[in-house]
Amino acid sequence: MTGFATQQLHAGSPTAHVTPRALPIYLTAGFVLDDFDSAVNHFSTGDGYSYTRVANPTAEAVEQRVAVLEGGAEALLVGSGQAALAVTMLGLLRSGEHLISASSIYEGSRGFFVENLTRLGVETDFVDEANEPAAWERLIRPTTRALFAESITNPKNEVLDISAIAAVAHKHGIPLIVDSTLATPFLVRPLEHGADIVIHSASKFFAGHGAVLGGVIVDNDTERIAYFRDSVALRFGPTPSPLNAFLINQGLETLSLRVERQSENALGIARWLEQQPEVQSVDYPGLESNPFYALAQHYMPNGQGSVFSFTLGGGVDAARSFINALDVFTHMTHLGDVRSLVLHLATTSHNLRTDEQLEKAGIWPGTLRLSIGIEYLPDLIDDLDRGLSAIRRGSAAAG
Template identity: 35%
Template sequence: MTDRSSDSPKFETMAVTHAEQPPHHERAGDVTMPIHLASTYEAGGIDPDVGLEDLDPDENQYLYSRLANPTRHALEQRIAALEGGDYGMAFASGTSAIVATITASVTPGDHVVAFDDLYGGTKTMLKDLFRERLDVAVDFVDARDTDAVSDAVRDETALIWMETPTNPLLRLCDIEAIASVAESVDATLGVDNTFLSPYFQHPLELGADVVVHSTTKYLNGHSDSIGGAVVTDDADLADEIGFLQQVGMGNMLAPFDAFLTLRGLKTLPLRMRQHESNAAEIAAYLDEHEKVSTVYYPGLESHPQYDLAQRQMEGAGGVLSFELDGDLPDVERFVAELNEFPLAVSLGGVESLIEHPASMTHAPLTPEERAEIGISDSLLRVSVGVEHPKDLIADLESAFDAIE
């Protein structure tokens, strides 16, 4: 695990410089990691005693870019360091990172316990791919209650899969407590840390075995690259995930996207502070508005898990959701009036976005499934960007005026 002691580089420093100048470009003197587009590399000679597993990117040993690429390797090192882990792997999307992690953790006949309020794509993946096609049993539980997780595990449980905060209802689970449940049945605990980034939450330090990110979101931060990442301290699990990345699935992040994400990481601390500051101001504004029935944001004292947020997180992040006090036509008029909040999926970019979960991110779920976890037609999710908060609030006010 990466050393977070007082003598080690701080988060802000690692975000800018970690793995920035490895040996392979010291001679050129680049101050930023270049894009290495080569698909193959010249071998130093024929050595029958050296296999693929002996090649070490840390020693500037490369063979084929699917197996390892200098730009991608630098990104993997930096994300691992920021998450406090030993091993990092970058994938072509957040979904592929999740698929690889779950595939490495379970085999047919195993059992998975998952949060019932997961991102719609992840929930569909667990049901339609792992449950229906790969013979993996999956139970969804309200993981806000650790006892519900404990009651759901059984001898065949190989994986517990969590998001915290969840998408889109910003529900939390107690990572440390659930880590104890996972340990009691020798299961792997995986945590999707996309919503908070390693700047605000450290699942590995709280007992998680593996952490995943959609680098598309906060790590890249500019809505111009799709990618995913996995970080773990478990060498055996890292070997399994690495095999899937390089050989089993051949699903790795392209050099240009790795370069973009490396660039984005340099400003991650600055951006996260502004995202949170803006989100807190907007959450407070919405919480007082007569046309809003409920605001979901863990930074509000009204959030039912506010105490857990204070204990487990170092910040509440830049995503919030709220229930408009109206019907679907009101929602349609509201979003149509907005200028500073484009109607779009995704989150974590410097620009603010708004989306309608029922018809967008969670459309793969049936109406009954959405109702069961609390996703209504009047729910809107906001990714708060880094614009001036007064401009954002003024834009929201004009949209509220349109539905009066």
């Protein structure tokens, strides 16, 4: 008879083989090695599992699903979208080398390039006209190792001409990396248009409910992504929790349903906003008036996304009145949620930018970013009208 201290650790360990329909959560730091020789084989070949930082069955199932959805050979799941960007860039770039990025990108990505990569000796140049191949071509050097852009930009909702920029990259033997978080593979699969690597913040549309963090890298070059996995992610350790992997997988199972509804809602809202006198501009490529409309129809005929910005004519005061009057929209910094979200960019996510930089990025004092959810469209429009009514009341009181 073993003692209590031994029993509380070892009694009742599951041994029966079962096949659950839902993805099991392997919430464990390590895995039992069957015998001496199986341990030798694992550490020689990599087959099987030993430690969750190296591989975990729950995370692996998510990787396989995302790779199929993106049309890639393999995927790597990491702890956040920022980790996906960092692992990719650290796997491609060394000190003294050069990166070219579109200038209209997520602020966290821009900060990583200009602050963190610079400290490692990597220089970044930015392209303002992201769909002008010649603009990229002019910046390419012998040390350039990657081009980076977003399929749909955050926050301006500009659409990337993926094939055109991929042609420039391949002419010089350089990979094109596309952050496709805002599009998801339901709307566009960048690898099919010539991109070499696709990254996602899985915290957004993949998970869908704003509950967990995660990031994914998808690649068609199995040797390259093996290096990302074994020599970068393994060493830096941005390991996703198996529980988070499970929840991301749950979200993936309804991805198309949510993104389709969110895109339909976004188009309806963009059309409504475009008609309101308090609104100066609406940056949504599903609108016929938008300069990216043709590209959006080419690359994303099934929907043009659900994250976009619009600008109120009354500046910061109008933005404050608008946001404070909303009931259905949630005021927070997140994207891709089933709930609709709103954020004033100049005073939050872009508050470290100078006025000149904000103007260059097309972010004005009255610019707001919306992330449209799956609510009933008339309720969302009523809520936005409530915000505009608050602006009207404020203007009447001031006048």
